Amino acid sequence: MSNESPLLSFEGITKDFYGTVVLKDVSFTLGRGRILGLVGENGAGKTTLMSVLFGMPVISETGGFSGTVKLDGQAVSFRSPFDALDAGIGMVHQEFSLIPGFTTTENIVLNRESLKAGPAVEVFGERLSVLDRPKMRARAEAAIGRLGVKLDPEMLVSEMPVGHKQFTEIAREINRDNVRLLVLDEPTAVLTESEAEVLLSALRNLAAQGISIIFISHRLHEVLSICDRIVTLRDGRVVKDTDAKGVTVADVASWMVGRDVDDSGRKFDARKLPGAALEVENLWVDMPGETVRDVSFSVREGEIFGIGGLAGQGKLGIPNGIMGLYPAGGTVRLHGKTVTLDAPRAALDAGMAFVSEDRRGVGLLLDESLDWNIAFTAMQVKGEYLKTYLGGLVRLRDEKAMRALTEEYVKLLDIKCTGPKQKAKELSGGNQQKICLAKAFALKPTVLFVSEPTRGIDVGAKALVLDNLRHYNRDFGTTIVMVSSELEELRSICDRIAIVDEGRIAGILPPSAPISDFGLLMAGQKVPEEVQP
Amino acid sequence: MSKLDPKKARRWAIRAALGLLYVVLAVALFVTGRGHTILVDNKADPAGAFPALKAAVVSVDRQKPMEFYPGDRDKFIVKGQRHVLRVKPLAPGAQEKVVEFRVPLKEDMTLVSISKLMAGVEPWYEPFTAPTAQERAAERAAADLENPVETFGSFSP
């Protein structure tokens, strides 16, 4: 491999968002025509690093970054993704950015169509020149050829199988004449096994033609089979930068997930809990981006059951499916009684409550006051906090009772606000999360689903939220199912932790299990001795 | 002035030319399309200088000819500024008189008096501004003042 100056090099890249450090002194290089695998848990900084490379506005808006990005030896800093494109760096996202009604050719040359100037151009400018369709088709076929795949240039994208859409998008990126670097973010996530294989060989073709590739994926076996070098990120730092030869999936998994902190001294109180509160068999949930294919597990009475796994693998789909917010199928039994799916009301009536991961979108009424937010579900489901007149014909909101309820939870959860009448949108992230918790607690549920409870809130609030969950579980015996992408958090509070990969439960581990086992499950590998539920 | 690259300069030149063409076209349309009303009048001179024609056939440009008797007034709608007027009195052996005249662009209506023309009195045509409603009322009031008796007498149907 020629070893003149590397095509791309990151030197000491550091970035923080409002004080929380996301990237710390990241440095690595990428040679011409080489494939680099970039791996790490979500939140490890992969997306932020790519945003830095592409000069996404979100970086400059939040105070820019320190360190330098070098392309062909010269320092570059792109103000927008369009500058990066002109410099020959293309990006393929996980969700397709293609025009459904256009053909393959039209998508590949989108907004860079080859034009034939006409008289109108002189008067009204470039955009009135006629499209040179034959030339466009030739360019498209060239790009497809470079990929080494069979694609019909005249087929409409809307009628294309998923794999072909992926190739069309890649063909569009390499269609630029000066393309030198291609970044692929989770390209195989939506592909079948065979389609993924074809994609990998296509990428090898491109590398052979001198195009460097950054391959971001959590399918470690694919990363190992295609990449020349692997860089592992954890908590914003490069923890491993090695050649790919001789590395096993288990090594990468442990680098990805391993904490330096030695937790051999930590005590995990393994509680013996009889009886089953919740049984789930062959659950499938159709939630965009979090598809659950076939999940079965059971939760013991009074247990805190954790569900972990990488983003997009379906862990968030489970609670949303059971609570009826997304189309779902399979059987769910609570204390032996089956719960009908696809009906949010049925789940609530059965005594289950849900704190959604989408705080602002689903969890809160931002324009209404706090007492509204907290009392709403209890009022609608259990008819509480209502004054009845004319013998039940008219039931009006009991403002006094709602205010008392709010004040009770403000004290209990230490919510910092000016009073029950304050608008929800005026609270901080942490306090908003506590309002969602209060809404669920107000229902006095037997089973409480909590989804990403500590995402996007400050460290102090995180501890408080977890304490409250533990308090409600230990003192009121509420069974809690907690879904989170923070493995450390799950290990600190849960009795058992299930890891979800590709819409299925890869395995269930006690919190005391070694970190690498968790890493293996996340990467879709089997763990040697599995702990049966 | 930053040095405009040739392509931009050429493009601006073309745009300027087209803008000019736009205006020129508008003016051309205006001039060639401008319509005028020709009022042909066959009234005798109240002071007796020239008589009204007993009967005549009059036509403007190639439009349909019309017959005129003493005291008649009729109009032709014409396009453009230069026009040809043909007057042929119906008296036996009378000569047809053909004259050419120009109507200024600004004028909406022009009054042509064939009685003055045949009698050789100049000017036989002059601009005519249609009296607006108020003016016409004022005119009639003035006429009433001059001969009050006659107005009372005439019981118009």
Added chain:
Amino acid sequence: MSKTFDVRKLLADNLVVVIFLVITAFAVPVSGLSAQFIIQELLTRIGRNAFLVFSLLLPIMAGMGINFGMVLGAMAGEIGLIVAVDWGILGVNGLALAALVGMPVAVILGWLAGEVLNRAKGREMVTGYILGFFMDGVYQLIVLYMMGSIIPIRSPAITLSRGYGIRNTLGLDSVRQSLDTLLAVRIGPYVLPMATYIVIAFLCLFILWFRRTKLGQDMRAIGQDQGVSHSAGIAVERTRIIAIVISTVLAMIGQIIFLQNMGNMATYNAHKQTGFFAAAALLVGGASVSKATIPNVFVGVVLLHLMYIVMPRAGAQLFGQAQIGEFFRDALSYAAIAMALVIYAWRKRANAEKARAGLRGGQAAGGAK
């Protein structure tokens, strides 16, 4: 996969067209009008209305739905005509001058409408409709109050007796039918306004050519997915404004052609119905809010106007009152628009559902791995 000729799908796609076909097929014999009269009426009406309906094509292609704001273009055309009649310009010159005067007005109004519609993404159609009402107020302000007082108007014949403001009906006899009679051709009993047809043919060529330009391609891209177009670097906002400007200019020319055929102009009401008639015609022709083709325009104009010719007589024969026919005609046109909008929105949701179902895990797809 070969396109199996599925009659059921064809019917479902063009439900509105089919309903109209059935009704007019039933009403034509009942009306007792002679075929020759109907065909002659249709020939003139195609010449009179087709251009206006075409002005709706571009905004639909750019994903902005039916541009009810085309009423602004109609107003620009009327202002052009007022100037042409005031200056006393005869015949086709008068029409051309009206268009030249109306052009800058239409461009400004179109640009303004584009800016407003860009601020009301997702509800362009109702905003365009209300914008039409609003600009009608501005139009009255200019034509009823400013013309004659601030804007000099030469000929008293067209101004109100109080000295300023244009009369309610403006006689267009100086330009009456000048385009239609320019190259009128008599074939058998029928008179065909060839000049108007040629102008419409030119417009069809322009649209076909425009669809193949880069700007046309950008509009198609934006019409399908604004997010993707933006990330590909297409200037979304600017292109939408250009689509509205072109639509407004075409509506201006269309209104001039419409009014020269009618022979007189209801100064303050002529533009009120243009948006409704053009939209009804286009939707009756089988177009939808996201896809409209040139054949849709012609089919729509023929079908809608066939109904407008025949229905009053049919009503008179059936119920003894022509008015019932007229009411039924109006009700049907409004219903056509409502039905087309509902079918479009309902089908968009159904397709989204179907697409989602494809991704279902569990039993449905059997699941990979």
Added chain:
Amino acid sequence: MNRLKQAVIDFGWPRIIIFLFVVALFIGAPFVNVRVDSSFTDVFNRFGQNAVLVLALVPMVQAGCGLNFGLPVGIIAGLLGSTLAMEFGLVGWAGFLGAIGLAIPFAAAFGFAYGVLLNKVKGEEMTIAMYVGFSIVTFFAILWLLLPYSSPNMVWGYAGRGLRTTITLEGYWGRILNDFLAVRIGENFQFPTGMILFVILLTVLTGIFFRSKTGTAMTAVGSNPDFARAGGVSADRMRLTSVVLSTVIGAVGILVYQQSFGFIQIYNAPLFMAFPAVAALLIGGASVNKASMLNVIVGTFLFQSILTMTPSVINSVLQTDMSEVIRILISNGMILYALTRKTKVTK
């Protein structure tokens, strides 16, 4: 201080301009010798006449269905009610209440069908509502001709069949609310107490409804449908209830309007009745997805005072009848202002 500034920004500059314009009209009136007391009578009359029609819009706005340009659906039900009541010869209070009684079942049925249709259709609801309204009005224009009405007071003289375009309510229940407990001061100031009380009663009832369990659920669906769904509320059912409610209040609204106006207007009269009501609601401070009782009262009062004051005051000031142009600019300008605001629900 910034709470005031925040209130000003929320209320929006155009509304403040309109408010100042109305105040100027009232101050200017005496200087141009426009009788202030008769103007006030007109304002109160028109306020009572239109307030219920504006109130009818609130349920659908709160439930997130947007501005109800399909209000004529309710108005048609009201017309059916009043024409049938007259057909049965009901007079006085029995007539007015009979008309309401007859109108409500129609309104509920039309509202239900209209609601089911709107639920099937997401996006561009307002355009579809508008054209459904137009279709129903023009369709009923045929029915008015064909339905077997026989009461001489309503039917065309010569044909003996089909309703007249305007039917007088004299001798039936004309001005029944206006004259009830009417307060007369001086010879030309008359306060339509009955009608104003009726309007206040309906407004209070609607206000109470929005404090009820279903009312709260409806408001939640309007401001965040996902929140409502997660809270066990079926968004579609709430939207359907809001449409039915809006149509029923609309039917009652037209009956109040008719008795104060003195005539039943049919055929194409209700075609454009939705737009002034929507403009009034927006002038009162409502947005496309949030409207309160206060918005209704303030908005109707402001809008109707503009309509009554501009003809007299402006005409004598400028010697021209500009009032029609001003009405168009203000009412449609307000709707445009609301439609072009980003939906205020903070995401």
